[in-house]
Amino acid sequence: MEKRVEERTIELTNSQKALLNLLEDLNEKSNQLQQSTEKLEAKNKELETFTYSVSHDLKAPLRGIDGYSRLLEEMYSNKLQGEGLEFIKTIREGTKQMNQLIEDLLAYSRLERSIYRTSSFNIKELIESIVKLLNNEISGTKAIVNINVENCEIDTDFDGLSIVIRNLLENALKFSGKVESPQINILLEEKVNSWFLTFQDNGIGFDMKYHDRIFEIFQRLNLPEQFTGTGIGLAMVNKSVERMNGKIWAESSPGNGANFYLEIPKNKIS
Amino acid sequence: MITQNKNLPILLIEDNPVDIDLTLRAFKKQNLTNPIEIARDGEEAINLIGKWKEGKLIPVVILLDLKLPKFNGLEVLKEIKTHPVFKTIPVVVLTSSAEDSDVNTAYELGANSYIVKPVEFDKFIEVAAQIELYWTVLNISSIPKT
Numbered sequence: 044m045e046k047r048v049e050e051r052t053i054e055l056t057n058s059q060k061a062l063l064n065l066l067e068d069l070n071e072k073s074n075q076l077q078q079s080t081e082k083l084e085a086k087n088k089e090l091e092t093f094t095y096s097v098s099h100d101l102k103a104p105l106r107g108i109d110g111y112s113r114l115l116e117e118m119y120s121n122k123l124q125g126e127g128l129e130f131i132k133t134i135r136e137g138t139k140q141m142n143q144l145i146e147d148l149l150a151y152s153r154l155e156r157s158i159y160r161t162s163s164f165n166i167k168e169l170i171e172s173i174v175k176l177l178n179n180e181i182s183g184t185k186a187i188v189n190i191n192v193e194n195c196e197i198d199t200d201f202d203g204l205s206i207v208i209r210n211l212l213e214n215a216l217k218f219s220g221k222v223e224s225p226q227i228n229i230l231l232e233e234k235v236n237s238w239f240l241t242f243q244d245n246g247i248g249f250d251m252k253y254h255d256r257i258f259e260i261f262q263r264l265n266l267p268e269q270f271t272g273t274g275i276g277l278a279m280v281n282k283s284v285e286r287m288n289g290k291i292w293a294e295s296s297p298g299n300g301a302n303f304y305l306e307i308p309k310n311k312i313s
Numbered sequence: 314m315i316t317q318n319k320n321l322p323i324l325l326i327e328d329n330p331v332d333i334d335l336t337l338r339a340f341k342k343q344n345l346t347n348p349i350e351i352a353r354d355g356e357e358a359i360n361l362i363g364k365w366k367e368g369k370l371i372p373v374v375i376l377l378d379l380k381l382p383k384f385n386g387l388e389v390l391k392e393i394k395t396h397p398v399f400k401t402i403p404v405v406v407l408t409s410s411a412e413d414s415d416v417n418t419a420y421e422l423g424a425n426s427y428i429v430k431p432v433e434f435d436k437f438i439e440v441a442a443q444i445e446l447y448w449t450v451l452n453i454s455s456i457p458k459t
Contacts, residue, residue, distance in 0.1 A: 103329050103331065107335070109434050149411075
């Protein structure tokens with residue numbers, strides 16, 4: 044009997060030791076994981092600050108290029124041949140595009156660095172205010188924008204959703220701007236656990252084989268002379284939706300307009 | 314007061330030679346009568362405080378870039394705005410950055426205005442015209458007596 048007790052005690056002590064070792068291992072792994080997470084966060088922060096810093100530093104020489112080409116045009120246009128003036132125009136067009144690219148990059152980096160905050164607000168009012176903001180672009184393309192959205196409060200990131208709506212609208216305006224009588228419909232549907240927003244346009248559409256690419260940063264499907272753009276707008280939409288834990292996707296075919304779907308989860312009141 | 318403002322210098326604190334030249338040209342287009350003084354870095358700007366004490370003409374307005382060698386623009390701003398005498402000189406931050414954190418810090422430190430430098434030269438000229446009209450003609454500053 045005594046011998047069995049002794050054996051059992053040894054067994055227990057051994058398994059206890061094994062457990063302790065395991066615990067130590069786990070602790071070590073957890074510490075390592077914590078350290079890697081911290082390193083990753085630091086690297087992320089560094090990268091975000093880098094984008095911000097570089098974007099600002101890029102603006103100074105750009106101001107020089109634009110300024111002096113403008114002065115050249117102003118003060119020496121009589122000495123330049125027709126082609127010379129064309130070159131200046133191209134230089135200034137280039138600086139304009141570069142400036143837009145920097146502005147968009149800054150907006151993207153600002154979005155990455157911004158604090159995610161949810162609040163309750165009226166979505167119809169938000170959509171209407173954004174449509175009003177884009178009034179010039181809308182009347183410029185003679186587009187008709189139908190807002191089929193009920194007055195209702197939703198709970199999500201206000202700034203993030205504003206970015207999404209604005210960019211989806213601008214996207215729809217851009218790609219339907221050249222068709223005859225462009226039309227954009229915005230619809231809202233309430234589901235049990237989410238809000239479902241649809242943006243329909245009758246624009247040029249796109250081939251579904253690119254449906255994933257359109258949300259990637261710098262990705263464009265058209266030549267710059269057909270449609271201007273930096274390929275950052277829909278990437279910002281994607282980033283914002285990701286932060287809201289939502290979903291975004293699009294359906295289209297060339298020449299048949301595009302539908303963009305946005306699903307925003309309802310925030311559970313805890 | 315208005316005639317007095319016209320003779321006082323405008324102080325431009327800016328390190329980039331291109332930006333200095335373009336700012337001077339933009340002001341020239343407006344037939345600006347105020348002389349323009351330039352400080353190329355934060356240290357040079359802060360050293361001016363001592364010279365003002367010795368009787369050097371005090372600027373009617375300071376145009377301050379934020380990214381500067383040695384001491385940055387926010388440090389210069391703090392030096393001026395915590396000075397018992399010279400804190401009343403209007404400081405207009407003129408920078409590429411439109412970041413909330415820069416804007417907020419600048420105002421917290423006592424900036425009187427915050428303007429983002431446009432990249433397009435035509436817009437830059439408009440900005441220069443408005444700065445000149447507002448700070449040297451319309452605005453009445455409390456110029457410190459030394």
